[in-house]
Amino acid sequence: MTVIDPSPRQAERLGPLDELDTPEPLEALFGDPADPGNPVGHQAFVDADERGDFLPAGRKTLESFGIGAEFVPRALGGRLGQADDLARVLRTVFRHDGALALGLGAINLIASSTVWAAGDAGQRRWLASVLLDNHPTAGAITELAHGDDLSRTRLRATEREGGVVLDGRKEVINNVARAHAVTVLARTSEEPGSRSHTLFLVDPAAVPRERMRFLPRYRTSGMRGTHLGGVEFLDCPLPASAAVGGYGDAMETILRCFQVTKSVASGAALGMVDTMLRTVVDFGTQRRLYGRSVTELPYVEAELADVFTDLLICDAMTTTACRALHVLPRQTSVYAAATKYLVPEIEQHAADRLALVLGARSFLREGPHAAFQKHFRDLPVAALAHSGATVCLATIIPQLPRLARRSWFTSSAPEPALFQLGRPLPDLDFGQLEANAGPDDQIVATLLDVGQDRVTDPTLRTLCGRLVDELRILRDGWRALAPRNRTPFAGPVGFELAERYAVVLAASACLGVWWHNQDHPNPFMRDTAWVVSALDRLTVRLGHEPLPQAQSATRQVFAELLSRHAEHRAFDLIGRRLH
Amino acid sequence: MATSAPAPGTRIVDREEIRSKLLSLVASYLEQPVTDIQSDVKLVEYGLDSIFALTLCGDVEDEYGIEVKSTLAWDHPTVDAITDHLYDTLTAEA
Numbered sequence A: 001m002t003v004i005d006p007s008p009r010q011a012e013r014l015g016p017l018d019e020l021d022t023p024e025p026l027e028a029l030f031g032d033p034a035d036p037g038n039p040v041g042h043q044a045f046v047d048a049d050e051r052g053d054f055l056p057a058g059r060k061t062l063e064s065f066g067i068g069a070e071f072v073p074r075a076l077g078g079r080l081g082q083a084d085d086l087a088r089v090l091r092t093v094f095r096h097d098g099a100l101a102l103g104l105g106a107i108n109l110i111a112s113s114t115v116w117a118a119g120d121a122g123q124r125r126w127l128a129s130v131l132l133d134n135h136p137t138a139g140a141i142t143e144l145a146h147g148d149d150l151s152r153t154r155l156r157a158t159e160r161e162g163g164v165v166l167d168g169r170k171e172v173i174n175n176v177a178r179a180h181a182v183t184v185l186a187r188t189s190e191e192p193g194s195r196s197h198t199l200f201l202v203d204p205a206a207v208p209r210e211r212m213r214f215l216p217r218y219r220t221s222g223m224r225g226t227h228l229g230g231v232e233f234l235d236c237p238l239p240a241s242a243a244v245g246g247y248g249d250a251m252e253t254i255l256r257c258f259q260v261t262k263s264v265a266s267g268a269a270l271g272m273v274d275t276m277l278r279t280v281v282d283f284g285t286q287r288r289l290y291g292r293s294v295t296e297l298p299y300v301e302a303e304l305a306d307v308f309t310d311l312l313i314c315d316a317m318t319t320t321a322c323r324a325l326h327v328l329p330r331q332t333s334v335y336a337a338a339t340k341y342l343v344p345e346i347e348q349h350a351a352d353r354l355a356l357v358l359g360a361r362s363f364l365r366e367g368p369h370a371a372f373q374k375h376f377r378d379l380p381v382a383a384l385a386h387s388g389a390t391v392c393l394a395t396i397i398p399q400l401p402r403l404a405r406r407s408w409f410t411s412s413a414p415e416p417a418l419f420q421l422g423r424p425l426p427d428l429d430f431g432q433l434e435a436n437a438g439p440d441d442q443i444v445a446t447l448l449d450v451g452q453d454r455v456t457d458p459t460l461r462t463l464c465g466r467l468v469d470e471l472r473i474l475r476d477g478w479r480a481l482a483p484r485n486r487t488p489f490a491g492p493v494g495f496e497l498a499e500r501y502a503v504v505l506a507a508s509a510c511l512g513v514w515w516h517n518q519d520h521p522n523p524f525m526r527d528t529a530w531v532v533s534a535l536d537r538l539t540v541r542l543g544h545e546p547l548p549q550a551q552s553a554t555r556q557v558f559a560e561l562l563s564r565h566a567e568h569r570a571f572d573l574i575g576r577r578l579h
Numbered sequence B: 001m002a003t004s005a006p007a008p009g010t011r012i013v014d015r016e017e018i019r020s021k022l023l024s025l026v027a028s029y030l031e032q033p034v035t036d037i038q039s040d041v042k043l044v045e046y047g048l049d050s051i052f053a054l055t056l057c058g059d060v061e062d063e064y065g066i067e068v069k070s071t072l073a074w075d076h077p078t079v080d081a082i083t084d085h086l087y088d089t090l091t092a093e094a
């Protein structure tokens, strides 16, 4: 067992908006990714991807940073306090390599959050020590045969002779063969329904070797370095103390914890698109066609500005979802799932357009732009790895009719701290999260509070007017929806309304972030250009024509993109220097 | 939080009314005649599993102006069981 030394691990983080010329400590460890001699640069990660393995130097970088502590609550000696801080740390890793970020990063949150939420003091202490030692962990939740339909889980846990016996298998599980701690979802009653499952915390070193067998690795098209494996338990005995929380509690625990994992994972994965955009701007500023650089072609300029705007939209939505876990924990069942649906959609579309700009080079597995094709393959895998789009929409469909009936145009705006990037929040409290959302959608209330009552810029007012109209249509649409369309058998109409809701939610988050960060050190973030562009793009998603007045905003966004690119700054709401 | 339901104390709680309200809710989700729904059959048998519990919990809260756990339909898996639970909650409040 590790002796917990609180001094370095408890070190204060740089405030998100403080000293924006200073790179984050982890980013500094990665250094300049474009330097071909950098042992953790793009070239090294591309080579590791070709070999289908984690880059050993990348793993060492994460270990020297003490990545495991990021997942351990501060009360247990780690650094996990705020969900948006964790998302930004993981975003740094995603900027460099998706396989590393998922397999040695995000997966630890999926594996551990259920234990922080429902485990006893002994389990929490033990798992904290595993992570603080930077050992890998795994979460064996889904089964290949049942996908996201967790209630059909077959792996069985039976009480026997004062202990428990596990029997069954889990497949497509990240890092399971290397993990020092595994959380396992098991069936503990044959009754159908959602009270028949229990989570167990397994120490693979403590179970009889012949009772726990690892299955061959699965190879994947993207995230090739991840070790997706399987595990089979053959009447494998565990102590009774391995149960995490009460018998029958697993589905509820998972519904609560996955709000955290979905929000954080969505915010983290933006790092991949950041790198893709950077790679394409590198290319576009260097390559000359028709006597000018590619980025000077008006079409390319607009495409790149749009992708940067998309990244700002995604960051506003994910950061707000993460902070809502602290500020509006009763509502996040809807926010997390809407975010996990919309953000990967926007990212994929952005990546597709970037690939067109990069042209032939988007396929090349070598050379200065090779990082692009790797991230391009990794992105869709990351999007699916933890609840795909459809399943996220299916989670919010049953909940939206009630928000339409009880909350929209009624709820009041949230406290500004929700949006204030530099404002610290109380540590994450899993006990506050609820399996379904209460009727109090305060993020969308921001659309009325800021968009209707405070905005004076005429272009922005027009865009907000469109969004308020949309909210009205959504309210009427959800109220009129046949009850069947709010159940697991919902038809396409429910899905479309849910998609449109997610767009309005994203727009509300952009408005909240813009309005409540007028102390941002970068004047660009205080100005209206980015939020005009963001709302213009989101209303186009709802079927509107782009607003002609928004075009000058696009040019400002493009100028900011070029200056951030030249200064090696992140393409997100913060804009910190990367190296 | 504003609610349209009558204040506790002014309501006369009737177990059969609760049961028939719930039966018609379930029938409406399934788009089946209410006579096809049996109050002692588990809701999961009708295909209404985990996510559905969320719908039912919201509808029940709004109908009766009370707060129930989101896992209402998991812990009380039939219409009869939910009826008894709501009856107890509502009479305790009245």
Ligand SMILES: Cc1cc2nc3c(=O)[nH]c(=O)nc-3n(C[C@H](O)[C@H](O)[C@H](O)COP(=O)(O)OP(=O)(O)OC[C@H]3O[C@@H](n4cnc5c(N)ncnc54)[C@H](O)[C@@H]3O)c2cc1C
Binding pocket: A107, A139, A140, A141, A142, A143, A144, A146, A147, A148, A149, A172, A173, A174, A175, A220, A223, A226, A228, A381, A382, A384, A385, A386, A387, A388, A390, A391, A394, A488
């Ligand atoms: C790289 C990677 C890493 C992974 N790591 C892990 C891990 O570490 N641990 C772990 O437990 N699992 C892991 N998984 C498994 C992953 O969580 C599952 O793949 C995921 O849950 C989706 O399951 P599925 O693709 O089998 O989809 P299914 O659930 O089989 O769904 C298939 C399709 O049906 C549709 N659908 C499903 N539900 C609904 C609904 N309610 N309404 C309408 N349509 C619906 C959707 O279109 C969906 O895509 C990993 C997967 C990948 C790719």
